Amino acid sequence: MNYVRTGLLLAGLTALFGAVGMMIGGQQGMIIALLFAAAMNVFAYWNSDAMLLRMRSARQVDDKTAPELVAMVRDLARNADLPMPKVYVIENPQPNAFATGRNPENAAVAATTGLLKLLDRNEVAGVMAHELAHVKNRDTLTMTITATIAGAISALANFAMFAGMFGGNRDNNNPLGGIGMILIAILAPLGAMIVQMAISRTREYEADKIGAEICGHPMWLASALNKLDKGVHAIPNMDAERNPAMAHMYIANPLSGKGVDNLFSTHPNMANRIARLKEMAGTSASNPPGRPAGQGAGVAKAASPRGPWGRNSSKPASSTPNASRQRKRPWES
Numbered sequence: 001m002n003y004v005r006t007g008l009l010l011a012g013l014t015a016l017f018g019a020v021g022m023m024i025g026g027q028q029g030m031i032i033a034l035l036f037a038a039a040m041n042v043f044a045y046w047n048s049d050a051m052l053l054r055m056r057s058a059r060q061v062d063d064k065t066a067p068e069l070v071a072m073v074r075d076l077a078r079n080a081d082l083p084m085p086k087v088y089v090i091e092n093p094q095p096n097a098f099a100t101g102r103n104p105e106n107a108a109v110a111a112t113t114g115l116l117k118l119l120d121r122n123e124v125a126g127v128m129a130h131e132l133a134h135v136k137n138r139d140t141l142t143m144t145i146t147a148t149i150a151g152a153i154s155a156l157a158n159f160a161m162f163a164g165m166f167g168g169n170r171d172n173n174n175p176l177g178g179i180g181m182i183l184i185a186i187l188a189p190l191g192a193m194i195v196q197m198a199i200s201r202t203r204e205y206e207a208d209k210i211g212a213e214i215c216g217h218p219m220w221l222a223s224a225l226n227k228l229d230k231g232v233h234a235i236p237n238m239d240a241e242r243n244p245a246m247a248h249m250y251i252a253n254p255l256s257g258k259g260v261d262n263l264f265s266t267h268p269n270m271a272n273r274i275a276r277l278k279e280m281a282g283t284s285a286s287n288p289p290g291r292p293a294g295q296g297a298g299v300a301k302a303a304s305p306r307g308p309w310g311r312n313s314s315k316p317a318s319s320t321p322n323a324s325r326q327r328k329r330p331w332e333s
Contacts (some may be wrong), residue, residue: 013149013192020156020188040152045141049100049108052246056239058088058110068121073109073128080132080214085109092239095119095231098249099131100140107135118231119224126221127228130211130251137210139203143249150192157188201268204251208273212280222277228252229270 018034063070070087077084085101088110095115101107109131116124134140208225212218232252240247240254247255253267 013146013153016188016191017149017153017156020153036152040149045102045145049102049106049140052100052249053088053108053110055243055246056090056092056110058090060086060088062087069111069116069124072121072125073132076125076129076132076214079216080129080136080210082132082136083107085132085135089113089116092237094235094237094240094254095228096237096250096252096254097127097131098251099134100143100249101135102141103138104135107140109135114231114235115228118227122217122220123224123227125215126211126217126224127251129215130207130221132214133207133210134203136214137203137206139207143203146248150189153192154189157186204268205273205276208277209280212277218277218281222274222281225252225270225274225277 014034017036021032021034021036061070066087066089069089073087074084082104085099085104085107086109088108090110090112092112093114094112095118097109097111097115099107099109109128111124111127115127119127134143208221212221215221229252232254237254240250244255247253248267250267252270
């Protein structure tokens with residue numbers, strides 16, 4: 001049912017793209033817009049992952065440049081019965097992460113340096129498991145194509161605004177005239193945002209659930225989401241602000257929340273996500289999500305025998321008072 005709903009929403013987004021084209025250039029404009037949308041979908045299928053990573057200036061890492069992080073992703077991918085994805089690090093102070101790729105065989109996961117600095121290794125594992133869940137569910141292609149079409153709608157809307165202010169009403173092909181084009185310029189991006197929101201929210205809940213199953217510790221992800229919720233509000237992500245159509249691909253909404261971003265958030269409420277993970281872990285609602293892994297009721301039952309770092313991770317991440325200062329971060333060799 002989720003796949004049918006997502007397909008219908010994508011069809012609606014494509015139809016909206018065609019409608020904007022019609023408002024700008026009449027029937028001919030609609031046909032051109034729909035053909036352009038079809039071409040964009042084909043292009044996005046083959047190139048969207050590389051384009052997105054390049055836009056974010058992501059740097060691919062391997063066993064030499066980030067041995068702990070890559071080994072963790074490899075073990076999590078094995079737990080999820082997935083091929084090993086490419087691993088990227090993005091130089092950005094905001095803590096966040098996303099996955100991309102047209103299928104599990106051509107997938108990539110990316111984390112910002114802000115995330116790797118803020119979270120401990122159990123929490124990083126929870127986030128990477130969440131992103132691998134998107135890969136396993138084949139959400140990455142859907143979310144990237146959605147971002148591509150929504151971005152194109154925004155570009156067309158900007159053009160409509162320009163045409164409406166400078167003589168668009170004299171275009172006989174345009175059925176609404178200049179005022180109508182200005183309205184389309186305002187309403188079309190909002191419509192695209194609503195569709196993105198509908199596609200993304202259910203995907204995030206499902207990725208939280210499956211990600212918790214992949215890493216074996218729902219509280220790892222709950223603790224990470226608790227920190228990310230605070231981090232993304234404290235540190236702006238200028239790349240995401242410049243291209244908000246990509247915001248729904250991140251694990252946490254990277255936008256500042258100004259204006260309509262809060263009204264049409266592509267992400268579920270973080271408190272609701274954490275509550276669902278707590279329920280999975282069998283912990284009480286009063287139990288803070290930052291407790292050490294393995295100490296919450298029910299966590300040990302969900303734990304896999306082999307932790308994502310290559311050993312049993314059911315014990316607390318820090319066994320000595322100064323361990324947090326002594327250990328290297330996952331992206332450091």
